[in-house]
Each structure stands twice: as C-alpha cells, then as structure tokens.
Amino acid sequence: MTTGIEIVAAGGRSAVGLTAEACAAAVRAGINRVSACPFVAVDAEGEPKMVAVDPVLEFATEGIDRLIPMASAVLDEALTKLGPAGAAAPMEVLVVLPEERPGVTELGLADVGRRMRSQLDKQVRESG
Numbered sequence: 001m002t003t004g005i006e007i008v009a010a011g012g013r014s015a016v017g018l019t020a021e022a023c024a025a026a027v028r029a030g031i032n033r034v035s036a037c038p039f040v041a042v043d044a045e046g047e048p049k050m051v052a053v054d055p056v057l058e059f060a061t062e063g064i065d066r067l068i069p070m071a072s073a074v075l076d077e078a079l080t081k082l083g084p085a086g087a088a089a090p091m092e093v094l095v096v097l098p099e100e101r102p103g104v105t106e107l108g109l110a111d112v113g114r115r116m117r118s119q120l121d122k123q124v125r126e127s128g
Helices: 020-028 063-088 106-127
Strands: 034-036 050-052
C-alpha cells in the first residue's frame, strides 16, 4: 500500500514575487531581479557582488531578521488560501529554509521554525 501527499495550499516569496503564483510566473518568464549589491561589496576578483533581494524588506535587514518576515508572509498566504475550515483541519506543514551560512546559524534557523510554529498555532486558534 502506498500513501500519497496532497498539496492543498502553497505560499511563496522571493526577489521576483510576493506570492507563490507571482514567483512561479516570473521564473517561467525568465525574470530575475539580480543587481549589484547597493553597499560597496566586491568578490575576490574585485567584481561587484550580485544579489537578488526581497523587494519589500530594507536591504540592511540581514540573516534571521530577514527570514522571519518572509516566512511569515508565506505562511499567511498558504493559510489564507485554506480558509477557516482548511486551517482547522489536521495538516502537516513543510517549510524549506536555507542552509546554515554566515548570518544564518543553525540556532537561528531553529528559531525561525519555532516562530513559524507559534504563528501557525495562533492563526489556527483564531480561525476556529
């Protein structure tokens, strides 16, 4: 016997879109928002560092402080699509976060997960 998985709602946020649908459409269209870092930053060869950033957040916001509002927006989007009845149903949530790197530590990523769980619990309680 096999079990299946059903994706009933998705959220997304990236440099090219603030919703899952906008992100997907931009990627399909080949749109990117890569540009030179607004700070004086160069790579090992002296070339400007290229970045693709969330268009809503201040560029100076870094690391976990950048991930929290992005992850919250994605969770809000998915829960909005589910509506009150869907949000109250038993569900599993898959969250994909970046790998550990400077400014984004393992402890920080765990904190993102805890905050998202807390936010999800609160939103489910408020919808029920």
